[in-house]
Amino acid sequence: MRTKMIGVILAAVLATLALGSVFTGIASAAPQWKFNGTALSGKEDVLGAAISSSMTIPGMTTTCEHFLYNMGIENASGTGKGEIKELPLFECHTSGACVVEAIEARALPWPTHLMTVAEKQYLFVEGVEVGILYEGPLCPIAETEMVVKGTAGGLISNATETATFNSSSFSATGAQLKVGGTPIEWNGVFPTEAFEWHREESLSVG
Amino acid sequence: MAPGRIALGRLAAAAACLAFVVTGCGGGSSSAPGTTGSSTAAAPASTKPSAGTGNSGDTAATGGRKAQKQAGEGQAQEAEKPSKSQGESGKDEKKHPPLELPKGPPEPKITKAEKERAPAAELEVILPGGLTAANTCEGKNLSPVITWGKIPSGTAELAIFAVNTKPVNGALHYDWALAGVDPSLTGLKAGEVPKGAVLGRNGSGQIGYSLCPKGSEPETYIFSVYAVSKRLSPKQGFEALAFRKQASRGSEQVGLAAATLSG
Numbered sequence: 357m358r359t360k361m362i363g364v365i366l367a368a369v370l371a372t373l374a375l376g377s378v379f380t381g382i383a384s385a386a387p388q389w390k391f392n393g394t395a396l397s398g399k400e401d402v403l404g405a406a407i408s409s410s411m412t413i414p415g416m417t418t419t420c421e422h423f424l425y426n427m428g429i430e431n432a433s434g435t436g437k438g439e440i441k442e443l444p445l446f447e448c449h450t451s452g453a454c455v456v457e458a459i460e461a462r463a464l465p466w467p468t469h470l471m472t473v474a475e476k477q478y479l480f481v482e483g484v485e486v487g488i489l490y491e492g493p494l495c496p497i498a499e500t501e502m503v504v505k506g507t508a509g510g511l512i513s514n515a516t517e518t519a520t521f522n523s524s525s526f527s528a529t530g531a532q533l534k535v536g537g538t539p540i541e542w543n544g545v546f547p548t549e550a551f552e553w554h555r556e557e558s559l560s561v562g
Numbered sequence: 563m564a565p566g567r568i569a570l571g572r573l574a575a576a577a578a579c580l581a582f583v584v585t586g587c588g589g590g591s592s593s594a595p596g597t598t599g600s601s602t603a604a605a606p607a608s609t610k611p612s613a614g615t616g617n618s619g620d621t622a623a624t625g626g627r628k629a630q631k632q633a634g635e636g637q638a639q640e641a642e643k644p645s646k647s648q649g650e651s652g653k654d655e656k657k658h659p660p661l662e663l664p665k666g667p668p669e670p671k672i673t674k675a676e677k678e679r680a681p682a683a684e685l686e687v688i689l690p691g692g693l694t695a696a697n698t699c700e701g702k703n704l705s706p707v708i709t710w711g712k713i714p715s716g717t718a719e720l721a722i723f724a725v726n727t728k729p730v731n732g733a734l735h736y737d738w739a740l741a742g743v744d745p746s747l748t749g750l751k752a753g754e755v756p757k758g759a760v761l762g763r764n765g766s767g768q769i770g771y772s773l774c775p776k777g778s779e780p781e782t783y784i785f786s787v788y789a790v791s792k793r794l795s796p797k798q799g800f801e802a803l804a805f806r807k808q809a810s811r812g813s814e815q816v817g818l819a820a821a822t823l824s825g
Contacts, residue, residue: 415820416727422663424664424668445668448669453729457676458669487672489676499680536683536818536819537685537686537819538687538820
């Protein structure tokens, strides 16, 4: 009986240690926003135009050829944070018989923060909500408002000053977007550029 | 000008700016008042780039909604390519991939009237086992196991449909239409037609479920569950497409699940 108890306690300790190492891996040193290699002090607006970005929603892919976005950033409590304030979408179309009648990013601003996973930096976006209305006589989901909700995680590249969102970056950050209960995939590359005090300065995360 | 338009103008200007990232943005000096500046303070004076692109987001162009070019699939990989000037030394050349700017106005937002007309796809619907040969006319041709999440209170009945995402003979092809399903249920077993439910006519002209993939290409099917707020009471053999429109207009919420059958 005593041996069994010790075994249980040992198992619990090992499980705790294992979990601890997992969580350490997920959230290690907090990355910060940097301009010209120096940590951002105060706030900055980062604006940009995303390259073609697509969402795979049940049965078809919706692509928007352009996103423009406006994200406020700052370093707070030693971590890079921010919020996406605007995100108009342009030239959206689908891979199927549906036409994008209307699409909107809503419930803005979306809070963001930087995170490190396995020594790589990611931008994590919370509270994502996109509404899409499809139409078309041969569209199987016509007259249905698709509501995409959840979180998004994008891999940051300091070399290209971009955040790349794809299934790998979602998996690494534990992010997930869903329509109802159905997970959807989002792919996109988002270049970033300061547009206030740090215009033309090199933006990096580290 | 509405604030939204001003903001969009700024975004478009930023986009134009990004298109010229290699040569610099706006041509103006980037001498900031200091790195401690707040974004709430006045922005640098030249928020409009001087680059004469004639291609800013403000440019009026029709820019229809249909695809004008293929999405650049290789760009995600390109973003990961190593760069000679990588690092945080500060004076590095910008390394954004080249950008094309929007040629027209942003897509319209969903209007209030559209919202009232279209149910929101917010219900959780799951096909736990997906679709298998048993669910096709090559097998037992049984409707799949389907479950759904919490149905909104006030729902009078559920209407369930299965439709092929590809048109068949130039028309939407419904494989299954089931009305009058008790909203207190949380799902259906394979092939189940619950008490009180009414079957519609499928795209093959039969009353009931029938899923017969054509050819060897994978086919995707969308299963939808509408939470209808007033009983619609269709008769056995109702026409699926017309009834789906009726169910859609009588619902505030719908749940969708997609499943693909490989050829």
